[in-house]
Amino acid sequence: MTGLPIMSVGKSGQNRENLRQHNLSLVLRLLHQMGTVARSQLTSITGLNRSTISDLVAELAARGLVIESEAMQVGGVGRPSLSVATATNVVAFAVNPEIDATTIAAVTLDGQIIDRIRYPTHTQPEPQKAAQIANQLITSMRKQLPVGTRIAGVGAAVPGQVRVNDGVVRFAPHLNWVEAPFGPMLSQLTGLPVSVDNDASLATLAERTYGSAKGARHVVSLFAGSGGIGGGVIVDGLPLRGSTGYAGELGHMQISNSSEVDFSGLPGTLEALVRRDDLLEVFKLYSATDEELDFEILNATDKGPVKVIQSQIDALGRGIGVLATIFNPQMVVLSGFLSSLFQFDSDRLLDVVRKSTLQSAHDSLLVRTGDLGTKAVLVGAAELAFNNLLENPAAAPLFPANN
Amino acid sequence: MTGLPIMSVGKSGQNRENLRQHNLSLVLRLLHQMGTVARSQLTSITGLNRSTISDLVAELAARGLVIESEAMQVGGVGRPSLSVATATNVVAFAVNPEIDATTIAAVTLDGQIIDRIRYPTHTQPEPQKAAQIANQLITSMRKQLPVGTRIAGVGAAVPGQVRVNDGVVRFAPHLNWVEAPFGPMLSQLTGLPVSVDNDASLATLAERTYGSAKGARHVVSLFAGSGGIGGGVIVDGLPLRGSTGYAGELGHMQISNSSEVDFSGLPGTLEALVRRDDLLEVFKLYSATDEELDFEILNATDKGPVKVIQSQIDALGRGIGVLATIFNPQMVVLSGFLSSLFQFDSDRLLDVVRKSTLQSAHDSLLVRTGDLGTKAVLVGAAELAFNNLLENPAAAPLFPANN
DNA sequence: TTGTATTTGTTGTTCCAAACAACAATAACA
């Protein structure tokens, strides 16, 4: 019972530096999420003293991360409080390689996309090629950013399973990538820190920070696109990652005895039962944008399509029920064509959910559609890139846009 | 974008008191988990300064929570380090009402059960009655504890869904309790603080702290008894509770199209497919202890029983696969007769698990049996009761055993 | 046995971030 240190608490003692870092991080995170906040609000939200907030904001301003402006609030008694906002010249790059295109965006510290390029490719790019494309796009975008812009880093959202620690894409079936060190490659090329994660997990993060799950502490999200069904989970305010970073692959959970297999070869999973291709087929389409598919679903009346839609709604409902039972979240967020399914017959979906969910967990459950659409992945990827800065505002490096 | 505070960070700014509290809590938690630790180890584990550890330990000793003793380590160069251990006179009571008995235990701060009473009942007790029984047992046990013993509180492990915030048992099918305020009742009777949680969640906590999942940060546990299948999840070192406290009801997740229903009326769930009663029936037993059932399973050779066992193994494997895909845990811990199923044919179980788990999440997955057996629930309940003390060693109240 | 190197505990001092107190600034309102 003695001897070996059994726990892995890893230097979690708190000293003065941690204290300051924690508070700086807290203030910057609040501004990051809320955009503009009065200093007096910061004191009441954090519980810190007026003078402490003054000091913290001054330090953040000195580092060029926030800007103090004249009071904007009107109506209250007493001296008007100064407004604090995130600096507009701090950005992160978001990278999203997909089967038919690679997209790049520049996102500001308050979550606004200020620039965006979509670079179509004929075939699915090799990892090395995708990294080169991304680097070129970033390089050219970097030149066009306003002088004085500073870059926090790069976040990549990949449709596949990602080892978050080292930025290696373990398996991305739609890109045909296996054990691809995309993060290190792109970091090498750009000279910027690169973080990589699963696209659906990042979209979830974006919905939590700016979208329909804003501020929620317990969220399950399902995200469907041409690349199957992805998922993301927020537990107590933080993304669920699991021991090696693969947690949240909600599309691949088996919910039925069906022998239909998904893109990873598992039978009876949510992804095997709720398939974009099956919808396209019944609508006699070879390909369609998300908007076109949405239109077809919402206007479906023929028996064939309706039957397929209903069967997918039923499977989706069961999946949601399982997740709600396991996680007891405040809400479930649906994106991509899943929100079309929801809107087609929300009563049916909610009914299936109710029948598949443990009563207690169902009581306060909300099912919603995502707010951010295709922005979610990019904003989420930028979130990932901003994380270092938000975690340690005093020490995280910033890079010049043009040198 | 301004105005309303959107986030719910709730006074999370850190001040000096928090700092001290955090460090006291950290040290006490380490001792709680590791039993006896050298002071020099505390410095290296926490990263705090030697003199700071000295100060913290002195404060904890002054409050009677820890004891410093002579150096026990031998062999090293240099001055031997003093040993620090948790005080032996601080205990929590664990309460576990079940269908046919109510069990009480006194557990020390280092997780040892020093006293235990099982009080059989003929019928399932009403909440009020169960609270009275528990109070009587606690009162009599309180008198027999050594003079000077101090009590941190009471933790109750209930086989059902518990609203952790207010100690109300929302639904416990085996006890036939609905919306029963068991926590407040017992607190009223005993005059002690009472916390309540689901029994399987607490057993998981115990396995994480002292059992086969000791020190693991990502654990899924499945726990089977006469009351169906319960579950518990540890995410990043902390129990998963969900937004209203009902998370982790893993037995009630639908994994198949079967129409068999579980105790909560849901069809096709893990609990509906892995049933103790089905095993008893095929063994032609009316009732059996866990040990008897374990013996029967491990020695089964007849075609009928083997077939049932195999079918349950297959369902269990699928359930584990779903959970491993969702949570990507380091390990899955099986307790109760699930460990018997595992031991009967571990190859078969692991094979099913492999086929139901996303490859990435399967790579580093361990499946283990629980170490603590029936102790787990009681130790876990005591953990719950100790939580206040561990969270804030300087402020949490302690109560005398005999007055 | 003695001396040296090594590690740990102890004590007094230093340092730093947050709290606090007093005052100035700026609004609403009577």
Added chain:
DNA sequence: TGTTATTGTTGTTTGGAACAACAAATACAA
């Protein structure tokens, strides 16, 4: 115009962790 309420600012206080110097206790080599 004076009063009240709220917020920002400045200088001081405070508490807890780090630090430095020294003492204590061991292993090991000479």
